[in-house]
Amino acid sequence: MSYQLTPIEELKKRVDNLQKKITELELDGVLLTNNVEIFYYSGSMQNSMMYIPAAGEPVLFVKKSVERAMKETLFSVEPMLSVKDLPQLIDNRGLTYRKVGIELDVLPYNQFQRIQRAFNGTDFSDISQVTRLQRSIKSNFEIEALRQSAEVVNEAILEVPKILKKGMKEFEFQAELERFVRLRGHLGYIRTRGYNMELVLGMVASGISAAVPTSFDGPAGGQGISPAMPQGAGWNEIKENEPILIDIAAAVNGYIVDQTRMAVIGDLDQELEHAYQTSLEIIKEIETSAKPGTTWSEHFETAKRLAKEAGLEEHFMGYKQNKVKFVGHGVGLELDELPILAKGLDRPLEAGMVIAIEPKFTFPNKGVIGIENTYVVTETGLELITIAPQEIIRLPK
Amino acid sequence: MSYQLTPIEELKKRVDNLQKKITELELDGVLLTNNVEIFYYSGSMQNSMMYIPAAGEPVLFVKKSVERAMKETLFSVEPMLSVKDLPQLIDNRGLTYRKVGIELDVLPYNQFQRIQRAFNGTDFSDISQVTRLQRSIKSNFEIEALRQSAEVVNEAILEVPKILKKGMKEFEFQAELERFVRLRGHLGYIRTRGYNMELVLGMVASGISAAVPTSFDGPAGGQGISPAMPQGAGWNEIKENEPILIDIAAAVNGYIVDQTRMAVIGDLDQELEHAYQTSLEIIKEIETSAKPGTTWSEHFETAKRLAKEAGLEEHFMGYKQNKVKFVGHGVGLELDELPILAKGLDRPLEAGMVIAIEPKFTFPNKGVIGIENTYVVTETGLELITIAPQEIIRLPK
Structure with missing residues (x-):
């Protein structure tokens, strides 16, 4: 590992793809302001804005x-002191900006106002669904980067028997996992696109504490260590015979994979074992049926049907009113990328998409149990990249 | 330590203070959407919006x-399925919403559009400078919370002689510090208000690597481990006789303190020793002169003058074109709170403000050196809360 730049050919292809869209949409260009997308298209994550014209060379201001x-x-890189100077700087390059796409899903209102005042008369429109859809299709370079992160979360799982001890507090267990993945190149936290959505490493929690619902848009819960971080690992001491949820992501070179494995010190009861088997059946069924052209929603419906057939509908993806409405989500530079395997989203899967699929069951009096893998959608189906063993890690009492 | 709720009296006082402002501004209420401010005023950080009317009880939707x-x-807590329902839900409480303050500094444009469509006809205005100014004055409860975080970064510094080894990569050193503060209640990352501004723990870097400029709005730099995290600790191996920058924050129960200490394995040269002495003189001078009623800017000017007198102007707060334009910043639930000790900001310091003051010097061929402490502004002056010893940590070769 080392400080690894994005290959030039890769950046050119990304910009080319966006420029085709810019032309289709009859825009003059796209003005990027968000650090993740500036990094995706430029290879650099400095404090900057990037203008990508419909044709010709982009400029990083x-x-x-x-x-x-x-x-x-x-x-091209050009110094910019203030956004007020930006229209003139673009002008100087011989580029136009009458109709411009911009990321209105994340750009704060005041900042957009400042940009609008500077670009007096420009017609801005939201480009975020275009860039997000483009970023949902990963290149070989990106898939290799994702494999590096997958290897890190795999190694972390293999380390669990050495780290996990009865009586540890959840956040102590998580601190050791964090150190482990940080020493292997994890950037330190997991970027999300959603407003107010935050994640340090994942959801690490044990027994009923894992079933405590959270604000987070995911099926796993957790009390957290403070009302100022009310999710995931908390003060609960890990006990015998309860399901220990190890839902962790890692981002090496920015690329996030998401993986969940279960552990137990001692044994789990029949209901939990049944739920875990069901989560394996669901993920195997989606592994078999998902391919380009199948819809995002049908895999959610499959998962829901299998959960219902197993008598576990009430527990599926959160308990009762705290259910989330998806069974999988795209991952990449952000945790909450496209596609979303959710009810009503009838777009097709495409080759190159990368999805974390996470059938999970919540039992308020017992905990959360399930599995999560990250897959690449290939021409023929799903390729598993989170390679950690899928058996429950069973440690002696 | 434990899962610690905000006291009820504290929440009431915060809401009372904001309600006075709402009345002064002739608004009907304030609609909060940002997780940090919802936590500040409600004590809870769930996925919600909070409506604080000019008078009467706030409601968390x-x-x-x-x-x-x-x-x-x-x-009061009321379930909300969609923001579309919010005006009706507020109506049902007998509250009005013709003129409403909202946090337009952080609210993404699309989300604000959705709110505006739901509140057809409401006149929204930016309330963020009001809430940020209010949050800049800390209560005794908050100052005690900050002392807990200060104790954690103090203990981390006392641990440095055990952790730090020649030949360690910067990110390996940082991973050990992170584990240490996580085991003592640090939430896992440092919240910032600025768009695209991110910080995991702080800036930990050694020698010339620390002087590599970054996108971050701070004087310390760092190569980082990836262009996708181009700041702070990187792959550089820590060597003898170079300044090791340990600029770390911790957030226990959400409250952030910021502290910088220096270490060296061996010795530093005269120029660096001189710069460190100058940073101590600057911080002592501000400690002596800052009190309620002095302006934010005058302390920046003092620092700059002393840096110039010491022949170090070019190196002060970043090198040449990469200088930042402040010497201190408020801390609290966010790293980039008010006040900002910066040129041209002529507001007065007030009792209860909490400031991180960080005179630092950058030498592109040697590294970064300086100090940072967090202080409470009291009626009579500054009270130091980052209590770690201020001497350079000198380890044998």
Whole structure:
């Protein structure tokens, strides 16, 4: 591992793809302001804005650091002191900006106002669904990056028998897992696109504590260590004979994979074992049936049907009113990418998409149990990239 | 330590203070959407929106989890399925919403559009400077919470001689520090208000790597481990006779303190020793002169003047074009709170403000050196809360 730049050919392809869309949409260009998308299209994550015209070379307008941006991107870099100067700087390049796409899903209102005042008269429209859909299709370079993160979460799971001890507090267990993945290149937290959505590593919790519902848009819960971080690992001591949820992501070079495995010190009861078997059956069924052209929603419906057939509908993806409405989500530079395997989303899967599929069951009096794998959608089906053994990690009492 | 709720009296006082402002501004109420401010005023950080009317009881409208919100706040909690329902739900409470304040500094444009469509005809205005100014004055409860975080970063510094080894990579050193503070209640990352601004723990870097400029709005730099995290600790191996920057924050129960200490394995040269002495002189001078009624800017000017007198102006707060324009910043639930000790900001310091002051010097061929402490502004001056010893940690070769 090392400080690894995005290959030039990769950046060119990404920009080319976006430029085709810009042309189709009859825009003059796209103005990127979000760090994740600036990184995706430029290879650099400096404090900057990026203008990608319908045709011709993109320009990265950089506040700080200009030197670093120049080392990291192949595109033109130009210093920018204030967004007020931006229209003139674009003008100087011979580029136009009457109709411009911009990421209105994440751009704060005041910042957009500042941009609109600077670009007096420009017609801005939301481009975020276009860039998000484009980013949902991963290149071979990106899939290799995802495999690096998958290897890190695999190694973390193999380490669990050495780390996990009865009587540990959940956050102590999580701190050891975090150190382990940080030493292997994890960036330190998991980027999300959603407003107010935050994740450090994942959801690590044990027994009924894991079933405590949270604000997070995911099936696993957790009390958390403070009302200021009310999710995931908390003060609960890990006990015997309860399901220990190890739902962790890692982001090496920015690329996130998401994986859940279960552990127990001692034994689980029949109901929990049945639920775990059901989660395996669900994930195997989706593994078999998912391929390009199948819809995002049909896999959610399959999962829901199998959960119902197993008598577990009430527990599926959260308990009763705290259910989430999906069984899988795209991952990449962000945790909450497209596609979303959810009811009513009838778009097709496409080759190159990367999905975390996570059938889980919540029992308020027992905990959360289930599995999660990250897969690449290939021309013929799903390829598993989270390679950790899928058996429950069973430790002696 | 434990899962610690905000006291009821504290929440009442915060809401009372905001209601006075709402009345002064002739608004009907404030609609909070941001997790940090919802937590500040309600005591709960669930997926919700909070309506604080000019008079009467605030209501927390909760998507997920309703049960947890009810346990964490003393105010009314009401389930909300969609923001579309919100005006009706507010109506049902007998509250009005013709003129409403909202946090337009952080609210994404699309989300604000959705709210505007739901509240057909409401006149929204930006309330963020009001809430940020209010949050800049900390209560005794908050100052005690900050002392807990200060104790954690103090203990981390005392641990450095045990952790730090020649030949360690910067990110390996940081991973051990992270584990240490996580085991003592740090939430896992440092919240910021700025768009695209991210921080896991702080800036931990050694020698010339620490002087590599970054996108981050701070004086310390760092190569980072990836262009997808281009700041702070990177792959550089920590060597003898170079300044090791340990700029770390911790957030216990959400409250952030920021502290910088220096270490060296061996010795530093005269120029670096001189710069460190100058950073101590600057911070002592501000400690002596800052009190309620002095302006934010005058402390920046003092720092700059002393840096110049010491012949170090070029190196002060970043090198040449990569300088930042402040010497201190408020801390609390966010790292980038008010006040900002910066040129041109002529507001007065007030008792109860909490400031991280960080005079630092950047030498592109040597590294970054300086100090940072967090202080409470009291009626008579500054009270130091980051109590770690201020001497450079000197380890034998």
